[in-house]
Amino acid sequence: MKTDAIVCKTEGPVLTGIGGTERMAVGIAWVLDESGTVAKSVTGAPSSLGPEDLTAALEKSREQVRRLIAAVPVHEGEIFSTHLNFLEDPAFTQEPLETMKKTGCDAMEAVRRASEELQAVFQEFDDPYMRERAADIRDVGERILRNLRGESEEDLTALPPHTILVAADVTPSRTARLDPRQVRGIVTEMGGRTSHAVIIAGVMNLAAVVGCKDLLSVVKTGDRLIVDSPRGTIYVNPGEERIKEYQAKIEKAAREEEARQKTGTAQLVRKDGSRVLVAANIGSPAEADIALQKGADGIGLFRTEFLFMDRKEMPGEEEQYEAYRKVAEIFAGKPVVIRTLDIGGDKPLPYLAMRREENPFLGLRAIRLCLAREDVFRVQLKALLRAATAGNIHVMFPMISSLQELRAAKNVLESCKAELTRAGVPFFADLKVGMMVEIPAAALLARDFAAEVDFFSIGTNDLTQYTLAVDRGNPDVNPLYDFMHPAVTALVQKTIEAAHCLSIPCFMCGEMASFPQAIPLLAQCGLDEFSVSIDAVARTKEILLQQEGIQTDPAVCP
Numbered sequence: 001m002k003t004d005a006i007v008c009k010t011e012g013p014v015l016t017g018i019g020g021t022e023r024m025a026v027g028i029a030w031v032l033d034e035s036g037t038v039a040k041s042v043t044g045a046p047s048s049l050g051p052e053d054l055t056a057a058l059e060k061s062r063e064q065v066r067r068l069i070a071a072v073p074v075h076e077g078e079i080f081s082t083h084l085n086f087l088e089d090p091a092f093t094q095e096p097l098e099t100m101k102k103t104g105c106d107a108m109e110a111v112r113r114a115s116e117e118l119q120a121v122f123q124e125f126d127d128p129y130m131r132e133r134a135a136d137i138r139d140v141g142e143r144i145l146r147n148l149r150g151e152s153e154e155d156l157t158a159l160p161p162h163t164i165l166v167a168a169d170v171t172p173s174r175t176a177r178l179d180p181r182q183v184r185g186i187v188t189e190m191g192g193r194t195s196h197a198v199i200i201a202g203v204m205n206l207a208a209v210v211g212c213k214d215l216l217s218v219v220k221t222g223d224r225l226i227v228d229s230p231r232g233t234i235y236v237n238p239g240e241e242r243i244k245e246y247q248a249k250i251e252k253a254a255r256e257e258e259a260r261q262k263t264g265t266a267q268l269v270r271k272d273g274s275r276v277l278v279a280a281n282i283g284s285p286a287e288a289d290i291a292l293q294k295g296a297d298g299i300g301l302f303r304t305e306f307l308f309m310d311r312k313e314m315p316g317e318e319e320q321y322e323a324y325r326k327v328a329e330i331f332a333g334k335p336v337v338i339r340t341l342d343i344g345g346d347k348p349l350p351y352l353a354m355r356r357e358e359n360p361f362l363g364l365r366a367i368r369l370c371l372a373r374e375d376v377f378r379v380q381l382k383a384l385l386r387a388a389t390a391g392n393i394h395v396m397f398p399m400i401s402s403l404q405e406l407r408a409a410k411n412v413l414e415s416c417k418a419e420l421t422r423a424g425v426p427f428f429a430d431l432k433v434g435m436m437v438e439i440p441a442a443a444l445l446a447r448d449f450a451a452e453v454d455f456f457s458i459g460t461n462d463l464t465q466y467t468l469a470v471d472r473g474n475p476d477v478n479p480l481y482d483f484m485h486p487a488v489t490a491l492v493q494k495t496i497e498a499a500h501c502l503s504i505p506c507f508m509c510g511e512m513a514s515f516p517q518a519i520p521l522l523a524q525c526g527l528d529e530f531s532v533s534i535d536a537v538a539r540t541k542e543i544l545l546q547q548e549g550i551q552t553d554p555a556v557c558p
C-alpha cells in the first residue's frame with residue numbers, strides 16, 4: 001500500500017465510539033474483510049472431515065494457544081487460558097461429535113454450530129463483561145475451523161507500517177498477534193471498555209476506539225484515519241491541518257510521558273508535612289509489579305472480583321491467600337487496600353447460581369451478596385487476615401449503605417479472626433478496616449460511618465450513577481454521566497470533611513481521582529490518597545505538584 005499516494009483535500013466524516021486507551025494515532029486504515037462471524041462450511045461437494053480431523057484440529061488449536069500464553073505477559077496470558085478452557089470444554093470437544101452423529105454433517109459445520117450456540121448463550125448475559133466473552137468463543141471457533149481447513153494462522157505481521165486495523169470486532173488473539181511497530185491502533189464496531197482486546201491494546205500502547213457504529217460502511221482500506229482514544233473519536237480522511245494538529249499532539253504527549261517518568265517516583269507532601277499519596281487500582285497480582293515500577297505509593301483498590309472471573313469455580317482460601325500475600329509483599333509495608341468481593345450488578349458469577357434481577361445495580365451486589373453468602377465471604381476474609389502478616393493490608397467493604405450492614409460485615413470479620421485463632425492459624429488481627437463511600441446514603445451519613453471505620457475510599461464511579469440515576473455502562477445516557485455535577489462534588493466534599501472531622505483519612509478510588517479538572521478541587525479539600533489506574537499515576541502526581549501547597553518531599557530523593 002502506498003501511503004504517500006493518499007492526498008486529503010477536504011475533511012471527511014468524524015465517527016464516535018468508546019475510547020479504549022489513552023493513546024492517539026494517525027495512520028492508514030486496513031479493513032479486515034470478514035464480517036467477524038465464523039465462516040460457513042463450503043457447500044456443494046460433501047466434506048470428508050470427520051471426528052478424527054476434529055480431534056487433530058482441537059489438539060493443534062491447544063498447542064497454538066499454549067504458545068500464545070507463553071509469549072504474552074502474565075495477565076494477558078490469563079485471557080488465553082480462558083481460550084484453552086474453551087478448547088477443553090465439552091461444548092467444543094463433545095457436542096460437535098454428537099451433532100455429526102445425529103445430523104450427518106461434517107466437522108466444519110458441527111464446530112460452526114457449536115461456536116454459534118455458545119456465543120448466543122454468552123450474548124444473553126446482562127453483564128457486559130460476560131457478553132464480551134462471546135468474542136473469545138468466536139476466536140476459539142475460528143481457530144478450530146482454520147485448523148480443520150489446514151490453513152495457517154492469519155498473518156497479521158505483514159501489515160504495512162502505520163496501520164490502523166478496522167474491523168467489526170477484533171479478537172484477543174488477533175490483537176496479541178499485532179506488531180506495534182506496524183500497527184498504531186484498532187477501531188471496531190463492537191466491543192466495550194472491558195473487552196479483552198482493549199485490555200491488550202492498552203498494554204501494547206495502541207490507540208483504540210471500540211463500539212463505533214457504522215464504521216464499516218464508512219471506512220475503506222487505504223483511508224487515512226486519526227484515532228483519538230481519549231475522546232473516542234475517529235477522523236476519516238481528515239484535512240492536512242487536522243493531521244498536523246494531531247501529529248503535534250502525539251509528539252507532545254510522547255515528550256510529556258517521557259518527562260513524567262521521573263515525577264512518577266516522586267513523593268508528595270503538603271506544607272504541613274502530611275503526605276499526599278497517589279496509589280494504583282489493580283485487578284491482579286501481576287499488575288502490582290507494574291504499579292510499583294510506575295511509582296504508585298500503594299494500592300488504593302485491589303478489585304478482587306477479577307480473581308473470581310473467567311473460571312468455573314471460586315478460588316479457594318489458599319489461592320486467594322497467595323494472591324493477596326504477593327501484592328502485600330511487592331508493596332513491602334506501603335498500604336494495600338484490598339476490597340472484598342464486588343460481585344453482582346454488572347458482574348455476576350455464573351457458578352454462584354444467582355437469581356436474575358430486574359435491576360441488578362440495585363440488587364444483591366457486593367457486600368449485600370457477601371452477607372447473604374457468608375460461606376463465600378468467610379473464605380475471602382480468612383485469606384485476607386492471613387495475608388496481612390506479609391505487609392500493610394487494609395480491608396475495605398464495598399457498597400455500604402447502612403450502619404447495620406457495616407457492623408454485620410465487621411462481625412463476620414471478627415468471627416473469622418476467632419475461627420483462625422481456634423485453629424491456631426497465624427494471622428494479623430489489627431489490620432485497618434475501611435469502607436467505600438459510593439452510595440449517596442453513605443456520603444450523607446458520613447460522620448456516623450467515620451466513627452466506625454479506619455478510613456473511607458470514595459467510589460465516584462458508582463456514587464455518580466446512584467446520585468444522578470444514570471447507568472454508568474449505558475452509552476445512550478453517557479452525556480449525563482458527570483462526576484463534576486454539583487450534586488456529586490457536594491457529596492464528595494461532605495465525605496472528606498466528615499472523615500477529617502473524625503480524624504480518619506479519606507481516599508478516592510473512582511475515576512474522578514485522575515480527572516484533571518477534578519484534581520485541584522480534591523487537593524483543596526485535602527483528599528489524602530488519589531488511587532488511579534496505573535498509567536495515570538505519574539500524570540496525577542504531575543497535576544498535584546501544580547497545586548498550591550503541594551511539593552515533592554525534600555526528605556526523599558527520587
Ligand code: PEP
Pocket residue numbers: 301303342438458459460461462463509510511
Ligand atoms: C467506584 O464505584 O468508583 C469504584 C471504584 O468501584 P467499581 O468501579 O469497581 O465499581
Ligand code: MG
Pocket residue numbers: 398438459461462
Ligand atoms: Mg463501585
